[in-house]
Amino acid sequence: MFFTQFQFINTYFRSDPPVLVRDIDNFGDPRIVAAMAYGTGTPQERARHTTLGALEGVLLEKHTVVRDNHWIRPVGVRHRNRSRGGQRYCPQCLGSDARPYLRRRWRLAAISTCSIHHVALLDRCPECTSPLMPHRTALGLNRCWRCETDLALAPALPALPGALAYSELAAAALDQGWVSLGAHTFHYSPLFFVVLRQITRVIASGKRSQQLRDRLGQEAQVSKKPFDLTGRNAIEFLDAAETHRLHALAWPLLKDWPSGYVEHMRAAGVWAAWATRDLLETPFVLRQIVDQHLRLDLYSPPFAEVFTAVRVMSGQGHRISNKGMRRVIGDSHFLGPAISLFRSSITPTPPSRRALRQAATRSASASERHQPPSATRAVIVRTIRSE
Ligand SMILES: [Zn+2]
Ligand SMILES: [Zn+2]
Numbered sequence: 001m002f003f004t005q006f007q008f009i010n011t012y013f014r015s016d017p018p019v020l021v022r023d024i025d026n027f028g029d030p031r032i033v034a035a036m037a038y039g040t041g042t043p044q045e046r047a048r049h050t051t052l053g054a055l056e057g058v059l060l061e062k063h064t065v066v067r068d069n070h071w072i073r074p075v076g077v078r079h080r081n082r083s084r085g086g087q088r089y090c091p092q093c094l095g096s097d098a099r100p101y102l103r104r105r106w107r108l109a110a111i112s113t114c115s116i117h118h119v120a121l122l123d124r125c126p127e128c129t130s131p132l133m134p135h136r137t138a139l140g141l142n143r144c145w146r147c148e149t150d151l152a153l154a155p156a157l158p159a160l161p162g163a164l165a166y167s168e169l170a171a172a173a174l175d176q177g178w179v180s181l182g183a184h185t186f187h188y189s190p191l192f193f194v195v196l197r198q199i200t201r202v203i204a205s206g207k208r209s210q211q212l213r214d215r216l217g218q219e220a221q222v223s224k225k226p227f228d229l230t231g232r233n234a235i236e237f238l239d240a241a242e243t244h245r246l247h248a249l250a251w252p253l254l255k256d257w258p259s260g261y262v263e264h265m266r267a268a269g270v271w272a273a274w275a276t277r278d279l280l281e282t283p284f285v286l287r288q289i290v291d292q293h294l295r296l297d298l299y300s301p302p303f304a305e306v307f308t309a310v311r312v313m314s315g316q317g318h319r320i321s322n323k324g325m326r327r328v329i330g331d332s333h334f335l336g337p338a339i340s341l342f343r344s345s346i347t348p349t350p351p352s353r354r355a356l357r358q359a360a361t362r363s364a365s366a367s368e369r370h371q372p373p374s375a376t377r378a379v380i381v382r383t384i385r386s387e
Helices: 005-013 030-040 044-048 092-095 162-174 188-205 209-220 242-253 259-268 284-293 304-317 322-329 335-345 352-363 374-386
Strands: 179-181 183-186
Touching: 005 092, 030 044, 162 179, 162 188, 162 242, 179 188, 183 188, 188 209, 188 284, 209 242, 209 259, 242 259, 259 284, 304 322, 304 335, 322 335
Parallel strands: none
Antiparallel strands: 179 183
């Protein structure tokens, strides 16, 4: 007799601890792992290493069961349904497995390619577009639970070169527990992943992210369109294809570290505050680079200088805009304020005496309801009297 995983778990565990209504790879109760280890004759420690929690100390400094963990893609648990494509797969791996199984790394937003087959990972059934729900089928981990399509037959796209390099770097950090980025070696890989996530995030959202994408998209030869992060402002929520594109965009910042990073961030005007936004504590290696190269106040033109430049440019008949001014004098915190002050200080050309007199005569002879508002009239009269 064949059980689906669902039937088996229901029979074996009932609902304590909760199994099917949880993302057990991420938030698995130790009792489940212990029971699985016992039932399958697997050493406890080995069983634990199939969970995402075991990446504590490698991917994350601290793995938590009370909220989402950085880098771990959510599967969108709703009862026994899964609404999100957090569990991805490589069709070619599934096709070549003696007994198809899902790799733990396929859940991580730091990986978007298969390191063996060099294809982009997928997150849905190619036929019915359902996310993977392996607990709802007895046919095997390579089959769509809903339409029974063999996922190994899903068309695999060759990985974008930058995304492949990005994933390989992350995979090396996961394998070794340390990793080198340019001349710098992270001896503790969770620190590398903090830096990597921050570098990746500023491309996906935030101030000047479009300017940054414009540059990176051109260099990486991939689309620079905005990422849809509405609602959940986290890169873990992007679908498989968008995660892959994001990695390809990020690679020019990582290769030739840190010169590529500094060059692109400066050119796009992503300064220190934006480069390190939301970080409670910026890792020293990033702090140092940002402080040294991305501090706007180090060379930002002062207010008086910016204001004068705006006045001169306007006097020469140039249209005044933030972008145009930035091209001429470089970036400055004072750009916006100086332009607004300049605009508000421009008095419109005063009307001629004759025009004012005509306006006053017209308003005097006009009927009550056509009269200009009294304040306007007062200004006109005052102007005439003062002349
Ligand atoms: Zn593969
Ligand atoms: Zn399907």
